[in-house]
Structure formats: C-alpha cells, structure tokens
Amino acid sequence: MIEVHQFPCLSDNYGFLLHDTDSGETVCIDTPDAAVYLAEAETMGWTITQVWNTHWHPDHAGGNEDIKTVTGCMITAPATDAPKIAATDRIVEGGDTVSIGAHKAEVIDVGGHTKGHIAYYLPDAGIAFVGDSVFALGCGRMFEGTPDQFWASLKRIKALPPGTRLFCAHEYTAANAKFALHADPDNAALADYAEEVAARRAQDLPTVPTRLSRELATNPFLRADDPAMQARWGGGDAVATFAALRAAKDSF
Template sequence: MIEIHQFPCLADNYGYLVHDGASGETVCIDTPDADRYLAEAAARGWRITQIWNTHWHADHAGGNAAVKDATGCTITAPAGDAAKIAGVDRTADQGDTVTLGEHVAQVLAVGGHTLGHVAYHLPDAGAAFVGDALFALGCGRMFEGTPVQFWTSLSRLKALPPETLVYCAHEYTASNARFALHADPDNAALAAYAGEVTARRAQDLPTVPSPLVRELATNPFLRADDPALQSRWGGGDAVATFAALRAAKDSFR
C-alpha cells in the first residue's frame, strides 16, 4: 500500500513523502525544506530512502544535501538539470523509470519551466508529481524553455489517465483561477471550480491535488488546442495560443 503525505512548507510550497508499507521505503518528492521533511518522516516512523527531484530550483532541491546527510538516501534528479543539483546518484529522463519498493514510476520529460524538468507518474498510487510544470488551473513560468517545448511537455501530462491526481508543488490555485477566468470567461466548469477554490482557501484548506480530468476541462494552459481559446487568444495553433496565454499570465495583475 502506498501512502502519500502532503504538508505545507516554506511560504507556499507543498512537501510530499511517499511511503511504501511493504518495503518500508519512503521517497521525498523534492526537498524545499530539509528540516520539515525529516520531522514529518520521523513523526510517522518512516525511513527516508530516496529523493526524486523534479528540477533544480532551490525551493525544490535545496534540502538535498541535508536530507542525504541525515538519512543516507539516494537522489534521482533530471538529467538536464543534474549539474545544478547537489548529491545526485542517478539521473533520469523521458522514458526512464524509478521504483519505490515494487512500485514503478514513469519519468516524463516536462521541460519549459526549466530545461530539464521532469515529472514522476506513479500509476499504483494514481498520482503524478509534476513540480512546477503544471499547477491547478495554471502552469509554471517559462524561465528556460520555449513554447514548443512547454506545450510538448503539457501534452505528455494531458495524455495521462484522466483519473490521475496531479500533485503540484505550490498553492497558487486562487491566483491561477483569477487568470483562468480572464482567459476563458465562458467556461461554466471553470466558474464552478473557481468558486470551490475560493471557498477552500477561505478555510485555509489545500486545493491540491487536483484530478487531471478537471484540469483538462478548466485549465487554459492545457486547453491551448481548443478552438474557442485559439479564437479568443489568436495564433491559430496550440503552440502559438499557449505562448499567448503564458505571456498574458506573466503580466496579469
């Protein structure tokens, strides 16, 4: 049985510990706050054996060294970002797999936010850990990649089973919802989703994880191939529409 423990850390990150009861293994999905990860694992009596990094940014890999020093865990990092990540034991890229006990996770190349960004799809848990590539109602800022690369990455995530729960790395959903409503104002499913987000955040409840099927219907960045959004935002194809949406979100207030 796989258990996923989600907890807030830093200003708006989510930390994830994924535990396999059969083997006793526990993997950290990124390490934004080493002390918090170690404390959360200790409180559950879980032994950290691995880290799976999604990308190189400090609020994702900054705790690697401290967690490894404390636990002796092994670190898997994206091949394209590994030179910027501490303590890497193994690199992974599109088509590779990593294991937690007997459970196999598929590695997806989802560059765009950073060039080497990866996600980890763990079918046995019905979960995808996507870092900053995809957010509930949004996607990561395109710091290093290109629109073609980023749309290709999002297309890989779109192709996962629709019931997959998307575990993103930040609580950005309320802000993302405001832009999504601006981008796609006639989407009734989006309006309903945004209302639920407002209600949950008013109670200080998380909006993550999010079912992929809901993101497919409401997240404008996943819908850049939709004719209605292409008509509204121009470009005539998914890549151009994605680029227009991403640029608009960058300056949206």
C-alpha cells in the first residue's frame, strides 16, 4: 500500500513523504527543508531511501545534500534542470518511470514554470505530485518557459484520469480563488469551491490535495481551451488565452 504524509514547511510549502508499506521505501517529493523532512520521517518511523525532485528551485531542491548526507538516499532530478540541482544521482525526463517498491511512477514533462519541470504520476494509487506546474485553482508563474510549452504541459495534466488527486507544492489556493473569480465570474462551481476554500483556510486546514475533476471545472488556466474563457480572454486560441490569463494573474 502507498501512503502519503503531507506536512507544512517553509512559509507556504507542503512537504510530502511517499511510503510503500510493503518494501518499507520512503521517497521525499522535493526537499524544501531538510530538517523538517528528516524529523517527519523519524516521527512516522520511516527511512528515507529516495528523493524525487520536480524542478531546481531552492524551495524544492534545497535540502537534497543534507538529506542525502544523513540517509544515503538516491536523488532523482529532471534532466534539463539537473545542472542546477545538488547531489543528483539519476536524471529523468518525460516518458521515463521511477519506482518505489513495486509501484511505478510515470514522469510527465510539465515544463513552463522552469524549462525542465516534471511531475510524478502513480497510476495504481491515482495520485500525481505536480510541484509548481499546477495549483488548486491556479498554475505556476511562467519563469522560464513559453506559453506554448506551458499549455502543452497543462494538457498532459488535463489528460490524466479525472479522479487523480493532485498534490501541489504550495498553499496558494485562497489567493488563486480571488483571481479565478475575476477570470471566470459566471462559474457556479467555482463560486462554490471558493467558499469551501475560504472556510477551510479560516480553520487553518489545507486545500491540498485537490482532485483533477474539480480543477477541470473551475481552474481558469486548465480551461483556456473553453470557448467561454477564450471569448473573455483570448479570442479563440488556447495558447493565447492561457498567456493572457497568466499575464493577468502576474499583475493581479
């Protein structure tokens, strides 16, 4: 059985430990804060054996060396970003697979936030670790990629089974909801979702993970191919609509 242990770290990151009860393996999904990851693993009674990095940013790979020094774990990183990632043992790219015990994870190219950003999708568990590529009601800032690249990445996420749970790396949902309501004001499902988000955050509860089916109905960035969104933001082209939405969010 696969277990996911989620915990807050840094100012607004989530840390994830992925554990296989059969093999005893434990994977760090990114390493925002080595001390917190090591403490959480110890609390759970789990031994860290791997790190799967999604991209090079320090709040995702900054703890690699310290965790590897303590545990001797194997570190996997995306090929394009790997030169900027410390202590990498193995590089992967879209179409490759990695494993925890008998469970395989598909590596998905989700470049755009960084050029080499990847996600890890475990079909048998119905979960995907998407880093900063997509968030609940949002997507990552386009630091290095292009609108064409980023939209192609979001289409790969959109193509996953609708029931897939997306483990996003930050608690940005309340801020994302404000922009989403601005971008898509007539969406009743979005209005309901935003109310739920506000209630959960008022109780200091997480809004992550989110389910893909809900994001497909409410996340404006995933809806850039919707005619209503194109009419409002892009004039009939999904890439142009995505680019317009991303630019608007950057200055919102």
